[in-house]
Amino acid sequence: MIAIIDYGVGNLYSLSSSLSYLGIPCAVTRSAEEIKAADKIILPGVGAFGDAFQKLKDTGLVPVVKEEAANGKPLLGICLGMQLLFEEGFEYGRHEGLGLIPGSVCPLEDDLKAAGLSLKVPHIGWNALDIRKKENPLMRYSKNGDFVYYVHSFYAKYCEESIVATSEYGVNLVGTVARGSVYGCQFHPEKSGEVGLRILRAFSEIA
Amino acid sequence: MVTKRIIPCLDIRDGRVVKGTNFKGVKDVEDPVALARFYNESGADELVFYDITATYEDRPLFTDVLERVAAEIFIPLTVGGSIRGVGDFDRVLKAGADKVSVNSGAVADRSIIAEAAKKYGDQCVVLSMDVKRVGGKFHIFVKGGREDTGIDALEWAKFGEDNGAGELVVNSIDTDGVKNGFDLEMLSAIAERVHIPIIASGGAGGQEDFLELFKEPGVDAGLAASIFHFKEVQIKDLKAYLIQNGIPMRVV
Numbered sequence: 001m002i003a004i005i006d007y008g009v010g011n012l013y014s015l016s017s018s019l020s021y022l023g024i025p026c027a028v029t030r031s032a033e034e035i036k037a038a039d040k041i042i043l044p045g046v047g048a049f050g051d052a053f054q055k056l057k058d059t060g061l062v063p064v065v066k067e068e069a070a071n072g073k074p075l076l077g078i079c080l081g082m083q084l085l086f087e088e089g090f091e092y093g094r095h096e097g098l099g100l101i102p103g104s105v106c107p108l109e110d111d112l113k114a115a116g117l118s119l120k121v122p123h124i125g126w127n128a129l130d131i132r133k134k135e136n137p138l139m140r141y142s143k144n145g146d147f148v149y150y151v152h153s154f155y156a157k158y159c160e161e162s163i164v165a166t167s168e169y170g171v172n173l174v175g176t177v178a179r180g181s182v183y184g185c186q187f188h189p190e191k192s193g194e195v196g197l198r199i200l201r202a203f204s205e206i207a
Numbered sequence: 208m209v210t211k212r213i214i215p216c217l218d219i220r221d222g223r224v225v226k227g228t229n230f231k232g233v234k235d236v237e238d239p240v241a242l243a244r245f246y247n248e249s250g251a252d253e254l255v256f257y258d259i260t261a262t263y264e265d266r267p268l269f270t271d272v273l274e275r276v277a278a279e280i281f282i283p284l285t286v287g288g289s290i291r292g293v294g295d296f297d298r299v300l301k302a303g304a305d306k307v308s309v310n311s312g313a314v315a316d317r318s319i320i321a322e323a324a325k326k327y328g329d330q331c332v333v334l335s336m337d338v339k340r341v342g343g344k345f346h347i348f349v350k351g352g353r354e355d356t357g358i359d360a361l362e363w364a365k366f367g368e369d370n371g372a373g374e375l376v377v378n379s380i381d382t383d384g385v386k387n388g389f390d391l392e393m394l395s396a397i398a399e400r401v402h403i404p405i406i407a408s409g410g411a412g413g414q415e416d417f418l419e420l421f422k423e424p425g426v427d428a429g430l431a432a433s434i435f436h437f438k439e440v441q442i443k444d445l446k447a448y449l450i451q452n453g454i455p456m457r458v459v
Contacts, residue, residue, distance in 0.1 A: 010328075013303045017278045046328045122330060122373065124404050125209040125427065126252055126457040147210065147457040149283060151330040151373075168208055191305065193247065193282050193459060 002026040002204065003038035005065070007056045009080065010046035018190040022197060024204045032064045040203065041068060045080030049089035049105060049154065052080050053097060062098065069100050074181045074206045076138075079152060082177065082184030091154050101179045103159030108152070108173075117170040122153040127167040127187075129175050136164045137206050138176060138183050141198035148175065148187035148195060155186065181206070210455045211421045212252035212428035213442055214285075214406065215435040217242060220259045222268030236436075239272045240279070246435070247280045249442040250459045254280065255308070255430060258288035270302040277303025287335055287376075292316070296323050300331070308333040308376060311349035314356055317366070324371025333406075334367035335376040336360060338393055345393055352380045360393075361400045368401045375401065376430065378408040386412030389420045389429070398425020406430050414440060414448045421454045 002019060004012055006028045019026040026042075027034060035041060043065065045052050056062055069075045077085045086097045089105035097105070109121045126147040131139050142165075150167070156174040165176040167187075177184045183203065189196035218225040223237040235241050243254055254276070258269045266289070277284060286299040287308035296307045307327075313319050313334060324332045337348045338360040345360035364375055377397055379390030389410045398405055404427040407420055411431040420429050434440045446456045 011300050011303075011305070013301065014277060014281065014305065017303070018281050021279055021281070046330065120402055120404055120427070122403075123209060124330065124374065125212055127209045147459075150209070190281055191283050196281060 001038050002040045002042055003035045004028045004042045004044060005035065005056075005061060006030045007045075007052075007059045007061065009052045009055055010044055012044055015042065015044055015078070015190045018197060018200060019204070022201055022204070024200070030059050030061065032061060035061065035064055035068065038073075040074040040076070040206070041065065042203075043075065043077045043081035043084065045078070045084065046151075047080060049080065049083055049091040049097070050093065050095035053084055053089075053095055056084065066098060066100070069098075069182050072181045074203065075100070075183065076203050077182075077184040078190070079186060079188055082186055083154060083156065085177070085182060085184050086156055086159065089154065100182045101159060101162050101177055101184065103156050103162065103177075105154050106157045108155050108169075108171075112170050115170055119170045122151055123169050123173070124151050125149070127169060127173075127175075129165045129167060131165045133164045133178070136176075136178050138178060138199060138202050139164060140202040140205070142195065142202070146195045148185075148189070148192040150187045152186060156184075208455050210252070210457045211426075211449070212406075213250070213417070213445060213456075214253045214255055214428055214430040215246050215251050215442070216255040216257060216408075216430055216432040218257045218259050218432065219269055219272055220261070221265050222272050225259065240275050243276045243280050246442065247282060248459075250446055250457070251282065251442055252428070252457055253283040253285060255285045255287060256304075258286065260289065266298075270298060273299060273302040273304060285333060287333070292319060293322050293326060296327060296331070300327065306331050306333050306374070308335040310335040310337065313367070314347060314349050314358065317370075320367055320370040320372055324373070329371045329373040332372050333374045333376055334364075334372035335378065336363060336367075337378050337380055339380040340393075345396065348380055352383075361397060364397045364401050368403050372403065374404045374406060374427075376406045376408055379410060382410030383408075385410055386434070388412065388416045391419065391423055394420075394426055395423050398423065404428065411440070414445050417445060418449060418452050418454065421449065
């Protein structure tokens with residue numbers, strides 16, 4: 001069973017229905033017991049970094065998530081949920097994250113401007129994956145050039161060692177990260193059609 | 208490189224698709240789920256559902272449609288029509304929508320945009336505008352294009368962006384239904400004013416119209432209804448044609 005953590009940020013309907021569609025048992029929950037009993041955890045999220053992390057803290061689940069991750073239980077962060085896996089985020093000031101993956105979450109606009117690019121922010125839409133670590137179990141059913149759906153204005157930096165896949169948007173954006181049993185997708189696998197469903201299936205099969 | 212997007216729009220009344228009676232290859236063209244499934248398999252990048260249900264009592268039929276589509280189609284779903292307040296956002300988001308498009312509701316109550324953006328995030332709020340030329344200017348129209356609000360469309364687009372709209376749908380009343388191409392002049396004027404994604408609507412007649420549209424750098428997506436419903440343009444063929452002409456497209 002996969003526990004989808006419900007901490008009041010974002011719409012979990014698509015995520016739970018995509019797992020159900022794949023026949024993967026899941027539960028949307030904020031119960032520490034249920035999360036501890038689950039085989040795997042998904043940390044979703046939309047919104048702003050600091051606000052979301054505060055909400056996660058308010059549920060009292062931060063120590064639970066950290067402990068389960070430390071015990072090697074597979075954890076997948078999606079979109080803002082991926083960003084929260086890092087040490088810190090710079091959306092409306094500096095905020096601490098879960099610190100499960102070394103790195104920082106920084107504004108995309110600053111780097112695009114510095115590079116002299118006038119690309120739109122947020123980065124919304126379908127972009128192709130460039131898979132750097134093909135052996136990563138999350139990418140088991142994915143291939144280079146697979147299109148995934150992104151919606152975000154901030155992106156992960158200083159996490160070179162954990163990068164599994166990137167997408168190009170003026171700069172190389174982190175698409176997928178992994179460190180031990182902790183995984184993250186900046187894009188929305190539950191909104192990325194067949195390609196996304198394959199990534200969710202791969203996550204569900206991680207031993 | 209982020210791709211340009213092709214978005215078919217389905218009008219739903221009392222739980223059924225309106226239009227599309229000539230549709231071949233789908234058994235029940237009035238079944239929103241069957242049609243959504245077909246578009247998903249054809250490579251549509253998103254789907255837009257407009258709720259044109261006449262009475263409040265029949266709204267649950269629309270919510271039911273959304274839930275059924277969201278249970279098996281995993282691409283972004285936008286809902287528009289009859290969005291008057293944050294309560295309507297809540298209702299359709301809980302039923303599986305990813306984005307909500309607000310049009311005349313935002314003209315009637317401007318605070319809706321900021322209120323919804325704060326509650327659900329910018330990515331969730333799409334400002335849809337019906338625009339028509341009046342005396343050399345672009346004006347916002349409401350009530351199905353019948354009423355001129357006098358609001359300047361460029362100002363309105365900027366207001367939307369500043370208040371947290373994540374995307375704009377720009378529907379040109381002047382080119383809508385004419386099938387002679389999108390309103391490039393209007394679109395580029397608005398694109399110059401804002402920095403959020405723009406979805407163009409109104410005027411698509413053939414593949415070439417989408418190529419001309421996507422040559423305009425400020426436009427991110429093309430939305431159409433009847434040409435897709437009547438299979439005058441097939442999304443698969445359209446995408447192949449655009450890729451051949453150097454436009455980045457997602458292929459499935």
